[in-house]
Amino acid sequence: MTEMMKQIALASRPNGAPTPENFRLEELPIPTPGEGEVLVRVHYMSLDPYMRGRMDDSKSYAANIPVDGKMEGGSVGEIIASNADGFEVGEFVMGGFGWATHAAVPATGLAKVDPKTAPITYSLGVMGMPGFTGWLGLTEFGRPKSGETLVVAAATGPVGSMVGQVAKSMGLRVVGIAGGPDKCKMAVEQFGFDECLDHYAYDTASALRKDLKAACPKGIDIYFENVGGKVLEAVLPLMNLHGRIPICGMIAWYNGTSEVDNGLSGQQIWRHILVSSLSVNGFIISNFWNRLGDFHKAVGPMIAKGDIAVQEDITEGLENAPDAFIKLLTGGNTGKAMVKVI
């Protein structure tokens, strides 16, 4: 009898926020690994905001998922069959296995994960792409200096919490923005932020700006941009001369509805960049994999010592991935979102 696996395909492109109808659960035979390939049984699958962009057909920094194609994403799993030298059955590896229970993939490009040094889920979050994104954006484009003030949104997420904790360790004042009082409490108590503002408590960018100004009495030197929308509009006028804005994403705008664009014109943005001599840098973490070793060297010991707190939000079962992803895009998760597939 053929053994079957499950995967989730893109059934249709979303119009605005994705709905369950945009996804389709499929069963198909477990593939056999070809020459140089391994067969992986996925244990945990990552859910990340960037996946929303792949569901569209507009130009982005990576190829889009075709309709009826498998949803893409990073996962960690165990090798259950190997046709590649140096990769043994029973080893754990991280790679782009997609939204699936199994994948046969070329062994080149897989990263081995040692389950004895850290929980394997760390390879998807704090030690993986999101943590690396936060560390690289902060250190490379934020150019933090002790005594400065940093603001980051999605403060309890895997990017924001890394940014905030590394910035704190470098002597900055760190102000977070998060959705709801529970996340704000977590940002301060668990992640050590100096203050955290609940963006749900503000109807307008100007109301949020007023409290941000009080929380940042010396202005804002670094705004780590991972959300866009209302937070950006609140922050821009508070930026200090020669402030820095690394941009790794803008989840508030991913669903592409006009209401979240709230009137910040191109002219206003351009004018702020000029008037405050800002340095704004977009970056795509996949162009910086050669720096991953630097990240692990810098942050690994901090994680091992417990100086970097970790928060994970794990959903059980591949079939629940679409709902968990839809929730992620509206901030319904708390901490690094992933799906336990096995």
Added chain:
Amino acid sequence: MTEMMKQIALASRPNGAPTPENFRLEELPIPTPGEGEVLVRVHYMSLDPYMRGRMDDSKSYAANIPVDGKMEGGSVGEIIASNADGFEVGEFVMGGFGWATHAAVPATGLAKVDPKTAPITYSLGVMGMPGFTGWLGLTEFGRPKSGETLVVAAATGPVGSMVGQVAKSMGLRVVGIAGGPDKCKMAVEQFGFDECLDHYAYDTASALRKDLKAACPKGIDIYFENVGGKVLEAVLPLMNLHGRIPICGMIAWYNGTSEVDNGLSGQQIWRHILVSSLSVNGFIISNFWNRLGDFHKAVGPMIAKGDIAVQEDITEGLENAPDAFIKLLTGGNTGKAMVKVI
């Protein structure tokens, strides 16, 4: 009999484009220089787009001119009385003398100008603030590399022509944008641009973009931003991965009318910065005076050898400064705009 001088004051704040009624010609007694001051008889006065911003009361990178206050600006003139050590009658100096025939100012902060090494007008243009702006923005924030492609608007202006000529000398492909066929011819023949597009020939940003794309077959690596508006909208989607955009100004938006904002949203700008990993840097040249010596060392010999062409647009008479300034803001000048005051 008291000797009289003339100056031009801000009579009222403009609403959109300035009109002659926003200016007032005044007569007043020539002042006596105080301790440590010199009295300067202005010969040439600079007209620059940034002055438009000083006429508003909105936040900018420098203090605004109060209503009834003297219009500000850089000028070059001759010392006709000195109360400061080391500054002799007959010497030429450059400084912020405003729109005026005379000024008594502290000698500290004045730059001496040697009329024997170059025409004194060069201190306001090619060797002064505009030329320095072009050189610094290009070399510091543009990070040019041989073989890359650069686009700059206002190609025959003192900033754009410096940017284009220095970039050409570094081995870049240089495409200019200018207003009208005569300026485009000048950009290519006099300043050595590879191509120059006439922005008046395009009704929409997308039409301009089509021809820009043909003129930049390898995409755009550096867009030196000195105009904003339609050109920015045309350029952004053509930027290459890791492109750089130094921003020194945006004259198209200075008059603040909504029609020139032409629908480029903050979200679109932010998305382009992210998707193409752009590096966008605003800068105000007055924060970089410590680099002026580097500029003179790099570009002075090129000017002396005739490798940098110079184009000046000189209006006679202080009383004609308002009209010349209004013309400058709509691109009616050709080359560095200044007023011959004496």
